Amino acid sequence: MASAPNSTNASDAKPSDSDPTPSGWMDRVVNTRLETWRRWWRVAVLETVDQEAVIEKRREEAYTSPRYLFMLAMSAGIAILGLLLSSPAVVIGAMLIAPLMGPIIGAGFALAIGDYSWLRGSAVALAAGTVLGVALTALIVFVSPLQTVTPEIAARTQPNLFDLAVAVFSALAGAYSMIRGREGTIVGVAIATALMPPLGVVGFGLATANWTVFSGALLLYVTNLMTIALVATIMARIYGFSARLSEKQTRWQTALIIAVFVGLAVPLFFSLRQIVWETNAARIIRTTVLDEAGSDARLSHIEFDLDADPVTVSATVLTPNPRSSAEQDSEAALASRLHRPIDLTLTQFRVGTGAEAEAIELLRAREDSQRALSEESRSLAERMALIAGVDPGEVTVDAEARRAVVRAARIPGAGMATYRALETRIQDASPDWTVRIEPPLLALPTIPFDGQDLTAAGRDALNLVAWAASRRGQPVSLTGGSSETRAIAAQLLEEAGIASVPVVGGPVMQAGWADELEDDAAPPS
Template sequence: MASAPNDDELTSTGWIDRALDGRLEKYRRWWRMSVLETVDQEEVIKQRREEAYTSPRYLFMLAMSAGIAILGLLLSSPAVVIGAMLIAPLMGPIIGAGFALAIGDYRWLRGSAVALAAGTVLGIALTALIVFVSPLQTVTAEIAARTQPNLFDLAVAVFSALAGAYSMIRGREGTIVGVAIATALMPPLGVVGFGLATANWTVFSGALLLYVTNLMTIALVATLMARLYGFSARLSGKQTRWQTALIVAVFVALAVPLFFSLRQIVWESNAARLIRTTIIAQAGPMARLSNIEFDLNAQPVSVSATLLTPETRENAEELSEAALAKQLGRPVNLSLTQFRVGTGEDAEALEILAARASSRDALNEESRLLEERLAVVAGAGPDSITIDRDARRAVVRARIPGASLATYRTLEERITRASNEWTVRIEPPVIALPTIVFAEGELTEEGRAALDLVAWAAQRRAQPVSLTGGSSETRQVAAAVLAERGVATTLVVGGPVMTAGWATALDDTPAALPTG
């Protein structure tokens, strides 16, 4: 049985408690006099209120930010995406909601929530509309980067929100620019719109989780910072406890799915390493992996590998498949191709042949995906697409109702930029060619642009054009410009205005691959 403390022990313990209380009181006094009393709470609250409500300016800037964001995402341009982050006005109502919750101003909180809801709906609707009418609907690297949030994203949002709330409380709002870039509210919202427009619910749900994570984290961390700086003085103890419980519950609710997402990312990284090491271990120390592809989301897990080895093993595929299934804890479907190589020049030559074989398989798959994409984007059937895999070129006989020649040329440029070193040529249908404008016998800028478009269309169709009207001199000038582009012309006397047209009746037989 333990003995009761003696008087000396009680005296010692009491002295320590008094010393700790005194030190804590000293820090509280310093915090109150040196920090809290230097903050103009009324001015801070006034500024936060001004930016927290719905207004025409807020909706306009949000729409502009959403438009810039989705175009940057579709073009996979980080610079454009960053520009959208900087002008997005969502930070105002989010921080406002945090301060409103801290001081218990529920009218202000309701106004901020309405502004956030209106901005979110507008952003999703506008980005979805742009994606729906856009010829580009590919999941780019910028889009994919915002579809799998994890605990690290939550940590980024926490640190960014701490910096943002501090800068607003202490009057150093220049820091908010970095916070806007770090938390990236508008790009995830744009990806939500992309997922909605393309009915890609994996993209939709992942981006929505990232957006909600950033939004809630900024608001709740702003609440904690406001309370730390004394903005919650008017709240009762019961209200403070209720707020604390709410904040903890929200963070836990966000952390759980983000934790599982992070665990999945870690598993995939380890699985990729295990796949490589297991195949090599079963094939022998002299074997080398020439090419490997795998899909960890398939059921069973799909793995395709090309192996260079001095001695092929008949059961290498079965052994590797069984070992992988054991290591990954999932069924595996392995396709293993073995190339026997020796040493010296023969080994090098065979390795090159194996690499070419793997490259050919990859090229065939790439061309198949490109053909499917062109059929959707250009409104063409498979019989209207000609693919030259060796030259990495594709010709599409596009038919888009109501599209102009300028639209077809712009579409060709965009598809080519997004087609990973493939050259794409769009052959437009037989539609009206533009008028060639001259002023005092000289080509105008509009006339040069029209001739450039005529030359492009004639090259793509490999057909001559006719120039009708204008003076003899202007017809010769226009014909010379087209001749420089390799386009044959027929000159026809007509009225004072020069028009371009197709020189012959055209059929619908497939054209050869053009050289222009």
């Protein structure tokens, strides 16, 4: 029997709010929960943010100003010195005063609300700060005798996805703090962590014409800059700052942000994959060589170059049972596991087990240590010779005692204080060494007194006299002043281990050498 024309098939009926099916009930629960969350977010979060006040404050800090440029220059100078000295503490000090948070977060907020005049101002501030930072750091590196790629510098030349994550978390902290009115120095440090050290390394690479360092640090800097700005844009939109944008502008922004993040993530992903591959390859090389050398073998020394084609490996093992096929088997196993051609050189030393093998390993370790110490000694001698104005061969280096001494040449216009400052500088750069610079025989300074008391300048002058006398190993004379002031000065010098010869006469005390000054001695500094 045919159905009525106006009858409706049950399967074509639209679900109603009273739909008893599990899917209909689940939809109602989800919609209710979402609506409840949206209501809570609007009332408890969005309506508690004074958007106008936040925008106004962000504008004030987003533009170029003399204070901004000065503080950025000081931060860049401190950062590059910390990188050259490989001192994390100094690098952190640079981050504490870096003023980059204002313009970079400002750029993110400007993009979120579509204020392109503000965005241009922030971009100009960032560009000016970047150029100033790179130029200043490059100048400092160019005139510095220290131009070695330190671990602090090397750490910023191969960016990867983890660096992107650092920038994301820094931006989240910065944007949230600014929206909620809780910004401060610590949040600024989070932003500067991602920007100031890479900026300094860019300047280092430019000054030393090391384009590998330059390009790697520049990629890291640009990645962090773009990431922080775009994450700030996302946070601003989440907190309702994009209400002024049309739906078309919002879609355009979303597409732009996604495209930039994908563009940044792709090279960083490949960089991270390369780092992971190199780490695993190093582990595979060590374990494979040991496995093929035998269970009783010990790895004494290994070097490899993963960038070479074929990969070159040089290894030395200590074993009681050398195997003639160990090199061939290890090379084949490595080629199979790394999927790369391998050029392996394996040296096997027959040793007994236990104490004998340990003794040989200890001897090899000492040889490696001596080799490293010799290289360190050579580098220190070159730096001291450069500062002292002499040939490296004139620097006396005792590697075992970690002591280096040089007799400095006369520098036009330099006084004793200059040579002491040079010694302090090289000592700070080599804290594990005892560094001594022997100054030329220059005139010593006057020692001012206030009545019978040493002034601050007088105490500094006595300290300088004591330093010069100790470096030259000569006694000094004290001419002028009263008997009481000469006695005070002589006692202070004696406490420093310096012999002095008081000489009566004159109202002003003048320090000099107990022997006659050279005819060409410089005037007092």
